[in-house]
Amino acid sequence: EVKAIALPGAIVQIAVATALGWGLSQLLGWSHGAGIVFGLALSVASTVVLLRALEERRLVETYRGRIAVGWLIVEDLAMVLALVLLPALAEVLRGEGGGMSDVGGALLGTFLKVGGFVAFMLIIGRRV
Known part of the structure; x- marks a missing residue:
């Protein structure tokens, strides 16, 4: 309902x-x-805290409250x-990485691991 604004x-x-x-960070x-990580942390x-403030003011069920919750969900995702990709990109961010093929391989490996974990949780997790 609020994805057109929140996303x-x-x-x-x-x-x-x-x-x-x-x-x-450059200044x-x-x-x-370090600057990218710092910027992500600030974002x-x-x-x-925001959900508690919205609840105290009884704004969670309002249109603005739903926008805020949708916004928070997008931020969290x-x-x-970002946290999953940071270890894969750490060498590049430090300036020690090889070429783009190393970055592509690291990202591909990370996405495969995440996909395997999600598949495992959806298949095995539901049964357990």
Whole structure:
């Protein structure tokens, strides 16, 4: 219902906050990798804190409340993806990685592992 607002809004907000964090890190003399991680950390809102505030004000069931919850879900999913990909991209972010083939191989391996885990949980997890 709110995906037309929450999805692009959260993606733009994550991109802008990450870029601002990266920019600040460059002013402080940090590496590009550290700046990206710092920016990603700045881009995440606390789901629990915002939900509690919405509940206290009885706004969860309102249209704005649903937008906020949808936005938080998109942010959380994006951060899960970022946290899964960070180890695979760590060498590149440090400037030690090989070429694009190394990056592609690392990403492919990570996606295969995540896909295997999800498949395992959906098939075995339901039965257990």
